[in-house]
Amino acid sequence: MSLGIDIGTTSIKICFIDTKNNVYFSSSKVHESDVKIRPTYHEQDPLKIIETLINLLKNLPIQIDNVKSLRISGQIHGIILWNSSITRKLEKCSNLITWMDERCDENFIHNIKKKVGESLKISKGYGLLTLLWLRENDINFLLNFDRCGTIMDFICCYLKDNFSEVFITDQNAVSWGFFNDIKNNFDLEILSKLFPNNFFNDYMILPKIVAANNSIGNTIKTSSIFGIPNDIQIKACLGDLQASLSIVTLREPVLFIIIGTSAQVSFILPDTSDIVNKLQENKLLLRNKFIPNYSAWTGALMNGGNALSKMVNIICNLYSDILSINDDDKKKLKEKICWEKLLNMSPNINQSTINNLIFEKLFLDERFNDTVQDKHLPNGLVICGLNENTSIKDIFSSIAYKIIENMHNIVSTTTLFSLGISKMTLIGKANTPLFKSLIMHFYKNQSVMELKDLYPESVSIDSALGSAMFDDVTSCNNF
The missing domain is CATH 3.30.420.40 (ATPase, nucleotide binding domain)
Known part of the structure; x- marks a missing residue:
């Protein structure tokens, strides 16, 4: 074992x-x-x-x-x-x-x-x-x-x-x-x-x-x-990252979308000169070491689940200030009510694009990514379009939309098609209703590999599982 x-x-x-x-x-x-x-x-x-x-x-x-x-x-x-x-x-x-x-x-x-x-x-x-x-x-x-x-x-x-x-x-x-x-x-x-x-x-x-x-x-x-x-x-x-990429046998290239505290979009390809030269043209992609002769190409976002967590904190702090609830009750509110409810929301894609709620910038500046970082904006969250009818669902759907949009700005469906990648697997919060429908919207040409069918006894399919499996999955027989 x-x-x-x-x-x-x-x-x-x-x-x-x-x-x-x-x-x-x-x-x-x-x-x-x-x-x-x-x-x-x-x-x-x-x-x-x-x-x-x-x-x-x-x-x-x-x-x-x-x-x-x-x-x-x-x-x-x-x-x-x-x-x-x-x-x-x-x-x-x-x-x-x-x-x-x-x-x-x-x-x-x-x-x-x-x-x-x-x-x-x-x-x-x-x-x-x-x-x-x-x-x-x-x-x-x-x-x-x-x-x-x-x-x-x-x-x-x-x-x-x-x-x-x-x-x-x-x-x-x-x-x-x-x-x-x-x-x-x-x-x-x-x-x-x-x-x-x-x-x-x-x-x-x-x-x-x-x-x-x-x-x-x-x-x-x-x-x-x-x-x-x-x-x-x-x-x-x-x-x-590397552990999360080790949960499936990689006999063909697979797109991994991982959302935990941060967020990553990644795939593993052999270190041939054609592939390396092509992908190095994308300055937003990081080349991570994986195993000899293979690299994990990754778009790494600073904002992932942490953006949702910070918004939950804002909502709970405002709520507790108004109702004067104690810290223990506030903690229960965060963990039981907010997280469980919000991650299980299924956003209306059309509504997410027309509700006029725009997140110019999430909480953290993104590394190496000028397309989602504006140096002239102040630190912290920058929102446009809030009004008295804005709902919690609107806010969370729009944050999730921004995260996946940032991801797609780094690795687009066009890039994946040129690399012959047609399957993806969703790890962590990426596999929750809040994110899954948005991912399917942006990466509509990718078919989803359902990992729960492979690991029915696992509470979560993530890097802990990948750590345990790494030696077997990355053996030369599986590439």
Whole structure:
């Protein structure tokens, strides 16, 4: 039996599969780890994340005693810092600074590019850019630590009870920025121009880069803490995107539309020169590492489920202010009434295009995407056309419409036709009524692969399942 774990921005998911890839058990839990510091900061408490994982694994309703391996996937780009001398008490450990963090503003990024070249692909929320910001703005804080990694790498260290030896896959290393594709390593030549001499030898040791199919150790003394056996083989961590792309056998190209906290539209194709040259013309597409000789081409949106979540917060805050309800009741309102009701709305496509409600900009600026980003607009949500007859359904349908429209601006039906892609699979919130009809409207030439028929026992079909299945699905026999 294999265990897949996904450490998401909002929740943690676990999935156990047997040797035939049948789902034995799956579950998820919101970790509520956000730490509010400043408006532009987005940090999470690693202890709360670990406690949530412990709660999920230690309170299983079934007996699990024959797990042979586990693999963790999770939110990419983010970085967590710690001191290699710490124990499981986490004496010297920073918060996780996530991909949604905005402390590295446009001026900071512009100055970096002036030093090392305008072609550098970096954006706010990228791990090594955040590390550089800390080096320049909070050096005393930074000097408490000598190791860094993604939250997945950190949890692997926790499971191994070894915080000194850190591994990161090339998939996740790329997401930090400052990566040399030819050497398949961090670009130390560029980094040396930005950090002090010997910074990465004397002060901060970067993780060792390994391939995604590697094993990086075994669990130690986890039975009493997590309720899972000791000596389980730990596989190298995946990005949540790559894990989500591993849930189907890819004998033909498939379009993946993934909506979680953020949103992605992605497909996997072989690294032939014709395909690579063609797709690199689209500056909005990111080329992500997948397995040797295959890349995951992705349009990554900052705004996905988080845009809906922020709107739910606005509505609930206004409602609670008027009716003076307490925090517990407000939480129930968000989780039970708003989310369950809103995600099950089926928007009227024609109404979404004629109700005069226009979202000029969603909550977060989109990376690398001038077609959906207007530098002259203020921060936050920008709406035109609200009136006294505007309904909640109008608002949520229009937000969902904007998200899928942004997606289609990056990967259009014309592009998919030219690549011979005619099937798509919907993952996470993409498979809810709110989004599904809109996706079918924009991608009307794509037939939907219904994954629930393949995995009837899974609570959700997502990156936790993909993490557990990765080795089998990505084996050479399946390509």
